[in-house]
Amino acid sequence: MKEKIHPFHLGIILYMNQVGIGLFTMPRLVAETYGTNGWIALLGHYFIAAINILLIYLVFKWSKGQSIFESLEKVIPKFLLFPIYLFLIAQWSFLGVILARYYVQILQINNFQTTNAYPFIIIILILTFLLVMKGIYNISKVTTLLFFFVIWIVFLGFWLIPVWDAINFTTFIFKGSSENLIEGSINLYSSFLGYELILLFLPYLDTKRKNFTGVFFGHSLTLLIYIYTCIMCFGFYSFGQLLETLYPTLVLFEFIEFNFIERIDALVFPFFLSNIIVTTTIYFWSALEVSSRVLPMIKTKWLLIFLMVVATLATLKVDIIRAIEAWIYKLTILEISVAFGLPLLVLLVLFVGKIKNKKGTI
């Protein structure tokens, strides 16, 4: 019997996929975009993403756990779907590599400033390759282990309580918000993305279980961690400091000291490799799932190597943080379109399929 993913593990995969590098810039982005007490606006992002997840839930219900590709191919001829497939493969492969690059760039702020970034990127891609090749059931197990491997970092925030002051929150709400609200919101929404890939998990879920309870658990855990991080930062920095600090979450860790260890940001940030590995793995796994529809005859190992090499070569020139952030912004816009567009397309196809079936039976 094919192993199915348990709702709890589905939630953990979603959490690990969502929470990543965005956590380190989020408090500043929130302050820049929404102004004082901007963290409240995260609830809005959460609910928009939740509506999107409900669309995916509808797909799951209507298709009874069928693969979205099977649903699409039943109604739309395959040659018409190929451009969509190719777009998805490129989109997800690029996202996987760009996020790995972004992580390496921030890592090099602390250490290895003069070292070439490629050894680090290649290491991340090797780990990703190893994990993707294990299959989705093993990915879910490893993701759960990696979750416990990093979750302890949350509790380090308690050491900041003595220097945390509620007065830094100010009594104002959304004062000093950005004029470019849409760009800021899109940047922030990228931290919630990752849930759209649940669409590809549908055939690996047990239809008898409450899978979407797991999804909402993961999504809510993400929100909880984001709000917790923002509250820690809003209480630690003044609003002005927050706007000026590039990676406020990272700097926060610099202030935590123990008797035997200090400047733990140098230790904590590498641990976030776990989140990055999960994110790149899930994106490449998704790209591979689509690739297998386009080129079913090629072995997955070679397909994956091809995707990784092409995506890395295509982003060869994207080697400074500003360029990477610009890429992420553009890919986020495309990904939001995919997140809403793909389930809507599948729902439409399922609806047409149902009508066709009804006509057939009449």
Added chain:
Amino acid sequence: MSFFRFLLKDKQENSQRESTIHKQKQKPTLEAIKQEFSNCDDLVEQSFDQIGITILFFGHLIEPNMFNRDIVEPLTSIRSEEFHSLMERKQYQKVKTSDDTVQAILKGYVAIFDKKETYIVNAFGPKERSISQSETESIITGAHDSFVESMNTNISLIRRRLNTPKLKVKKFAIGDLSNTSVFLLYIEDIVNPDLLKELENRISNVKTDIVADSSMFVQLIDNSPHSVFPQFFTTERPDVVVNKLASGKIAGLTDHSPNAFTTPTNFFEFFESPDDNNQRWIVGTLVKWMRYVAFIVTLCFTALYVSATTYSYEIIPQTILMSLAESRDRVPFPPLVEALILEIALELLREAGVRLPTKIGQTIGIVGGIVIGQAAVDAGLVSNTLIIVVAISAISSFVIPNYILSATLRIARFMLIILAGAFGNFGLVVGLVLLIIHLGSLTNLGTPYVNPVAPMHPKDLLLYFIRPPHGMKKYRPTQSISPEPDKRQK
């Protein structure tokens, strides 16, 4: 032409095979059996001329009292016409084929050759080690007996503790040359029949010449033969096997091996010791946690030292940094080389200590650990801080109750040290993520190796991460239980 040659060879092989089968099935005669054992100078042939009987046996496989009682005394006190009525006693069995006779002699039977018939009688009872304490899994409280090399003794040690007819034993003969007996033990109604069937299939498909030990045998039936991690739990202790059997697991015993293996197993089982059950539950739980801390320390401490002193001096508080800088002041090597030298030296010491007799082993420890260590610091070859770090890592590795896992972790530690030396904290985390990916994809008999964390079984977490009070232990681990489990422990 070659095709015909091939056919011819095949024909020759077939005829050889047929002649062997014919030999095996032919009636046993003294000459035929002696021919089978030609050039075996340890085979003893003894004749009782007054009744015209000859016996064959291996002197080192028999027990002298039994031999005298069942063979020598009866055969010297009867007349030739009484021989057949003597052979009707239940300890004597008539054999019909040469092969059966050969196998019986090899297993410690005495073959008795009349002019027409052949009989065998069991006189097996070679010298064997008496039951003693386990040296690799010693405990403070609780039963101290451990398995020996004799299968009968080992099974009796388990049966004595499990007085139930539901304890079933299945026998397999493995090894083309050794023909070693492998026994599977399980408790009916508790065991998962699917897992039992899977294990039986795997054992039946083993192709090997000899089976020397349980620890070697399990490597022939595991899923990932290239993994450094042990995938079957092996133990010398009957009380541990009994506990595992009661929790629905299957135990395996190999003849001539003082180790038993149990399955399905998971990574967290290797951190358990029988002492935990004998302690008060709070103490048992804390000791268990200490082992997990030791696991982290033995894996990461030296690697973290290398990483901190190579790339991330900022994580060391200034007060410690001063003394660390002083201790490293005269050391001519980079931290990675310094750590590798010391770790390899320690591994050499450990290996030398294991091979040498106990008293000399202790001397090696003192000479190596104290004299060479101090001299190395004085000579400025290594820093005394690193000696402390490596010593703590080594001590932590000995806290892990399972020797095989402890040895695995020492190997994994080298990988982490090298990665930390190359990429600092990032390298250290890469190594740990690599281990997690590897552990996450391992299975034991098809069940996940990292159960109960992934897949998550919250009730089982209590069994593995705390030592619950005995009154509250009402569940068997999900990994091993039958699909229709009898949930009560009793």
